[in-house]
Amino acid sequence: MEQAKQVLHETFGLSSYRLSQEAVIRRLLLDEENALVLYPTGGGKSLTYQLPALCLEGLTLVISPLISLMKDQTDRLRKLGVEADNLDSTLTPEQAIEVKQRVENGTTKLLYVAPERLNNEGFMELMTRVKIALLAVDESHCIAQWGATFRPDYLKIARFAEELDVGRVLCLTATATISDAEDICTKFHIAPAGVFRTPFYRSNLAFKVEVANSLEAKIAKILPLLEARTGPAIIYVTLKKQTDEVADLLSESGLQAWTYHAGMNRDERGNVQDKFMASEKGIVCATIAFGMGIDKGLPSLPPEVVGKLQPRSCDDIPTLEGFARGETCSESSLQSWMREVAAKAPVIEGGQEIIEFNLYRQAKDYDIRPTALSVLYAQLELDYKHIRATTPFYSNYDLTGTNEQNWLRVLNDGTPVAQAIRNYWKLRPIKDWSATLDVVVASQYSNIERSMLAKKIVDWELAGLIITKPSQVRYRYQVVEPLPKDPTNIGNLANLMHQRMLEREDKEIKKIKKVIDFATGRQCLAAALALYYGDDNAVPGGACGICTVCLSGSAVAFYPTADAVPDPFLVQTILEVCHVRDDPRLLARMAFGITSPRLTDNGWTKNHLFGCMPSVDFNALVLAFDSECKKVGYQNAEPTWSPPETSRKRTYDQANSGSSYSQRAQYRGNRGTNKRARGSYYYSRR
Numbered sequence: 001m002e003q004a005k006q007v008l009h010e011t012f013g014l015s016s017y018r019l020s021q022e023a024v025i026r027r028l029l030l031d032e033e034n035a036l037v038l039y040p041t042g043g044g045k046s047l048t049y050q051l052p053a054l055c056l057e058g059l060t061l062v063i064s065p066l067i068s069l070m071k072d073q074t075d076r077l078r079k080l081g082v083e084a085d086n087l088d089s090t091l092t093p094e095q096a097i098e099v100k101q102r103v104e105n106g107t108t109k110l111l112y113v114a115p116e117r118l119n120n121e122g123f124m125e126l127m128t129r130v131k132i133a134l135l136a137v138d139e140s141h142c143i144a145q146w147g148a149t150f151r152p153d154y155l156k157i158a159r160f161a162e163e164l165d166v167g168r169v170l171c172l173t174a175t176a177t178i179s180d181a182e183d184i185c186t187k188f189h190i191a192p193a194g195v196f197r198t199p200f201y202r203s204n205l206a207f208k209v210e211v212a213n214s215l216e217a218k219i220a221k222i223l224p225l226l227e228a229r230t231g232p233a234i235i236y237v238t239l240k241k242q243t244d245e246v247a248d249l250l251s252e253s254g255l256q257a258w259t260y261h262a263g264m265n266r267d268e269r270g271n272v273q274d275k276f277m278a279s280e281k282g283i284v285c286a287t288i289a290f291g292m293g294i295d296k297g298l299p300s301l302p303p304e305v306v307g308k309l310q311p312r313s314c315d316d317i318p319t320l321e322g323f324a325r326g327e328t329c330s331e332s333s334l335q336s337w338m339r340e341v342a343a344k345a346p347v348i349e350g351g352q353e354i355i356e357f358n359l360y361r362q363a364k365d366y367d368i369r370p371t372a373l374s375v376l377y378a379q380l381e382l383d384y385k386h387i388r389a390t391t392p393f394y395s396n397y398d399l400t401g402t403n404e405q406n407w408l409r410v411l412n413d414g415t416p417v418a419q420a421i422r423n424y425w426k427l428r429p430i431k432d433w434s435a436t437l438d439v440v441v442a443s444q445y446s447n448i449e450r451s452m453l454a455k456k457i458v459d460w461e462l463a464g465l466i467i468t469k470p471s472q473v474r475y476r477y478q479v480v481e482p483l484p485k486d487p488t489n490i491g492n493l494a495n496l497m498h499q500r501m502l503e504r505e506d507k508e509i510k511k512i513k514k515v516i517d518f519a520t521g522r523q524c525l526a527a528a529l530a531l532y533y534g535d536d537n538a539v540p541g542g543a544c545g546i547c548t549v550c551l552s553g554s555a556v557a558f559y560p561t562a563d564a565v566p567d568p569f570l571v572q573t574i575l576e577v578c579h580v581r582d583d584p585r586l587l588a589r590m591a592f593g594i595t596s597p598r599l600t601d602n603g604w605t606k607n608h609l610f611g612c613m614p615s616v617d618f619n620a621l622v623l624a625f626d627s628e629c630k631k632v633g634y635q636n637a638e639p640t641w642s643p644p645e646t647s648r649k650r651t652y653d654q655a656n657s658g659s660s661y662s663q664r665a666q667y668r669g670n671r672g673t674n675k676r677a678r679g680s681y682y683y684s685r686r
């Protein structure tokens with residue numbers, strides 16, 4: 001701890017620890033135990049792994065979800081003279097090689113990677129060659145919270161920590177609820193003594209809740225607050241497009257506001273962030289993308305937090321419900337997908353059985369969102385242990401010579417691999433010194449392994465002869481335990497996975513209800529919120545004295561109820577426009593306004609009927625469309641959509657229609673449990 005103190009002063013230039021930073025550092029360095037740090041944004045989480053990294057022998061590996069955040073952190077550390085690197089897709093091949101060398105020879109003390117990197121064989125091999133003293137998992141609530149932006153690879157971090165026997169793990173987050181925190185602690189074996197949180201309650205924050213019937217009404221209620229503001233303000237909205245809508249409405253009232261969301265490019269976002277940081281009374285309209293990594297310091301936090309509730313007939317609640325339901329596909333879709341996966345014949349590569357898939361093709365073929373598909377693959381990997389993800393690869397390469405002479409050198413490369421590439425590439429007619437190559441096709445016809453072809457391309461690039469642009473990523477999995485082959489077991493597994501999808505959806509829907517309950521409850525809002533985040537009895541006397549409930553002495557009157565019966569006319573109109581009868585859930589999505597690959601592909605999301613019944617209970621919509629589809633035996637009136645080659649046998653019977661929620665089938669596939677005994681796919685320290 002003496003050394004730690006010295007590093008605190010000399011490297012970080014700080015005079016003392018903040019919050020429980022010292023206790024966290026002690027737990028990692030002296031107790032050698034895992035820990036979870038729950039500090040608010042700007043609370044000083046980074047120091048709790050950056051400082052130990054410099055005291056420990058070996059590498060500190062930091063898993064972080066955003067490339068821009070990683071880059072900020074490494075830049076900041078380098079300015080302090082700390083050897084830090086990030087390994088991500090923005091690096092050139094030469095830069096990546098250099099980073100790997102620095103990691104292997106022990107120069108790098110902190111390495112930042114995205115969770116997807118853990119699927120990369122080369123990286124995993126590198127990790128077996130170094131000692132990982134500390135694994136830091138930033139934004140670790142991603143392990144527990146499943147949503148539209150969920151990254152299934154976060155689920156693989158705990159397995160990684162076990163297999164590589166890392167010294168200690170530190171999970172960090174600003175937004176974990178009690179149940180999220182419990183989830184993280186279970187996965188990483190963190191004892192209660194290893195959980196460090198700051199008191200959630202801040203007596204200077206006033207929570208206000210009001211009901212408004214439209215966006216305009218919300219703005220009207222916010223305006224006086226903005227006009228009277230004494231510091232900067234952030235207005236959070238749910239959707240990207242709403243940032244502009246709000247900013248426009250504000251400017252009509254003479255207030256200038258910047259917008260911020262994840263759809264803007266990095267420079268634009270950086271620019272807004274800089275302006276906001278420098279401003280005294282700036283206003284930002286943002287999605288929750290704003291705030292990650294913002295370091296404006298606690299004193300300048302807005303002292304008032306105002307929540308606006310819109311009744312169900314308006315946007316807010318259906319939008320959130322759409323987020324929760326969007327990741328669930330119909331069971332027939334999942335069954336078809338499962339049949340393709342189970343039927344896939346593996347190819348042998350390097351002694352391993354490999355199956356590969358194009359997720360974007362599958363998303364369209366089966367009408368399952370790509371994010372939902374990657375969760376399904378992660379479950380086949382982590383829970384059912386049938387497959388294990390291995391390095392994804394690009395099947396397409398655009399090659400362009402850096403100049404004529406260099407292109408000639410490519411053309412004159414006499415090695416068999418180079419000849420094979422030239423035999424199967426397509427020269428691009430309108431562009432000089434340029435060709436495009438499908439490495440999968442080239443490998444098939446030339447009988448040369450795909451990796452050899454890819455390596456040759458990288459060699460040319462490293463020699464400066466060409467620039468390459470890869471595309472069409474293919475996801476690859478090693479077969480660990482063969483997938484079921486007979487239709488009953490395939491069906492049971494798919495059914496089980498679909499049940500889990502529905503359970504998760506249900507959990508997300510309940511969360512929305514919790515938010516409404518919070519905002520409309522009888523309890524002091526500050527106390528209720530602190531309780532939700534596990535900080536019991538945080539507010540003295542259970543009343544903050546400045547929230548809506550404390551001031552008015554009563555709960556906010558707000559009773560959002562969904563319509564129980566859909567409008568029969570609208571149901572019929574949708575059926576006329578949308579000839580789908582094999583998937584009632586798809587029609588319900590159309591009515592409610594939840595996109596899916598099949599709806600988007602057919603242009604139905606652009607139809608005015610899309611989202612025409614957002615105030616109707618979603619399950620009532622599914623039932624209404626189910627009874628209509630049943631009348632025609634779930635047969636499509638006309639071929640609006642043809643199932644892919646691999647799933648032509650798809651049956652559109654009722655059992656597969658998504659209405660069989662209660663048939664909880666037990667999957668009885670042969671699932672091995674002894675992971676250590678099963679071959680080379682588990683990485684172990686050499």
Ligand SMILES: Nc1ncnc2c1ncn2[C@@H]1O[C@H](COP(=O)(O)OP(=O)(O)OP(=O)(O)O)[C@@H](O)[C@H]1O
Pocket residue numbers: 014015016017018021039040041042043044045046047174291292293294295
């Ligand atoms: N002990 C300390 N004394 C003074 N300043 C500190 C201390 N620890 C951290 N800080 C400063 O607090 C600021 C915020 O720290 P940091 O970026 O680590 O927050 P964070 O909790 O990681 O936030 P985020 O949730 O945004 O990632 C930084 O400027 C950092 O230098």
